[in-house]
Amino acid sequence: MPSPLLPSSLGSAEGRNPPVVRRPVIEIADLDFHYGTSQALHDISLSIAEKEVTAFIGPSGCGKSTLLRCLNRMNDLIDGARISRGAIRIRGVDIHQRDVEVMELRKRVGMVFQKSNPFPKSIYENVVYGLRLQGVRDKTRLDEAVETSLRGAALWDEVKDRLHASGLSLSGGQQQRLCIARTIAIEPEVILMDEPCSALDPIATAKVEELIHQLKLRYTIVIVTHNMQQAARCSDRTAFFYLGKLIEFAPTKDIFMTPSNPQTEAYVSGRFG
């Protein structure tokens, strides 16, 4: 095993900036974002690569969560939130166009939240929720999806005997993995994770991080985190935000070992933030 600080998938051959992203799934170009009159994001441009983990780091209020929520248009739920310039393209489609079906977008770009939020339903029903929305009634298909998803979220062995117990009866870490299972049950392309471990203890955190490594093989993952070790351990690329601006975007190793921007260096070395 290589050092956890240095993800093995990034060869040193790829070199330094500018970040050349292979097969980008998501492209963000010149994005400005407003909450009412206050501007939350300034001129963001970055690309997110397929089947890699991209981490967004930065101090509180720097706009990293806002950007993440733009990627599946969760900001639509907030009054007065809007994109004022630029575009986000997923596989070349501008997702903020009027004719984009938001529900379809969210099926392809799933999300896991900071606080685990299983529905007050059984574990089984939590997992099949997305499928039921799509009108799937076939019992065998649902059963299969439950097993696959729970295995995929490394939760199957812990809950296989009590699938019909309430999702709320699980521990915090299990709940978060249940939420991940629920997300992967509808087989999205991208999974957005908004500080998925901030409410978990270190052991539960380790389990989720291990899970992220496995999920990377099948999904493109964008993770927002406050925990820099986590970013270093889990991600292939890291974007550092400060005051709504993208300060530096590079392979994780470079951000943490040889940051090119003095602000990045100050942040990753713990001098502010």
Add this chain to the structure above:
Amino acid sequence: MADTSKAPSFPITKRRLRFFGLTSDELVQLFFRGNAMVSVLVLALITLFLFREGLEFFGQNQQNLQVYRRAGLDYVDHMRWQEQDHTALNRYLLDVRMKVMADLTGRGGLSVEAANQRLEAFDQYSIRFDDAIAPLRGLVSELSETASAIKTKYYINEDKRTERRQLLAAGRADEAARVEVIQVDFARELEPILASRDAYLAINRDLARELQELASAARAVPGVPVERMDRFGTLVVQYVGGFPQIEQRLATWDYREDVSLLRSFSAFIFGRQWLTASFWQDWYGVLPLFVGSLMVSMIALTLAVPLGVGAAIYVNQIASPTEQRLIKPCIEFIAAFPSVVLGFFGIAVLGEFLRSISGAAWLDWVPGFPLAERLNALTAGCLLGLIAVPTIFTLAEDALQNVPRSFKEASFALGATRLQTIVRVIIPTALSGIISAVLLGLGRVIGETMVVLLCAGNRIEIPDFTAGIAAFFQPVHTMTGIIAQEMGEVVRGEIHYRALFVVGIVLFFLSLTINFTAQKILRRYRQQPL
């Protein structure tokens, strides 16, 4: 002050203003404690009073029913009911005639005289049927007078007895001695009634024979639909078939049989008549009132639940902030209407409106339309629904508000539409809160008085449920309404007065159960980990 010089250099005690030896802090505390205790005390007093006044009813009703039996009213009533059943059959014939008449003069295009001519045979039949009961009717009316007289005699003597007791208590023994009380000897008084048995049996035999003849002749009556007459024949045979049972009951009837307290209780709870100040016999049966209250409440909830819950869902989940600011105060404002004003509106506008609507041709298919009465269960129910809407709306909206936002986000993130999110996540999560909102709305409705008193039509009768849904368009009376209406005109301590109190107790328990259940559900839902 004089002792300032002796005071310590730093003041550790402070002189406080005292009233009656209490500081202002303690006074304020006392005030609050007083307020709290007053509510507890008042509640206890009300409950106590309700039961003290009410429970004696059952003893009085037992007495009431006992006199009913001793004086032979019970005996005569068996015959009276027999007679009344005959009258019901007579009404059936009248109904048949009316329908046929309308047919002949309407579609048939006959003049009234010609139509009457066609129905002559039928009329002959009807008259014969009506005449058949005459002997029984005569007997009943004769016996009724006798029984009534016994009862009156008994009560006059009871009054005298009371008078004498009061005079004795007042120490006026000589006046008391002058009050003449005689013991009513029921056995002797009842003799003429019981002696009529042979006459009754003879009358009954004749009646049965005559009716049987009429029943078999029913088919052959010309000019009227055969199937209706067939049905009539069957009904008559059934009626006659019941005669031996009545005779049996009269044969075994015994005036000495005591009425149990349980009978007094069940006569109240299951009694189908609420009849007061009657010349014959007073009945205190809560059933028609209970059914009335229930029906009006059901109508109210049928309207208020979709309105209140629907509005709550819209305002909480869908409406824009501007709409929320407009709708919420409007709905809550309904609660500000005095119910008497709503009742007034119900009489003047809604009742009239519903009746004119029900007359519309395209609503012909609804049973019971056009409405016969302007004031009925539907009118009162609609207004009560309006009263319940703010309660249900506010509490249901609270329940929806308490659903964590994260559930909504999670659902959206899984590709759900707004509607799917509401139906699959928001409502199930808030369901217990919504149910308790509905129950509290029911509690509000069942206790409402003014509107039902003004708009329910106040007919003390169990609606005719054989009419199906049309039963809901009939006038009813309610438990709250009867108390408000009759409490002003009863004599304190008398049986009628106490009966109203027992109705109050029934209401009290009903409200208590509803509120208790609602609180229980609400508590469970608050404890749910979210």
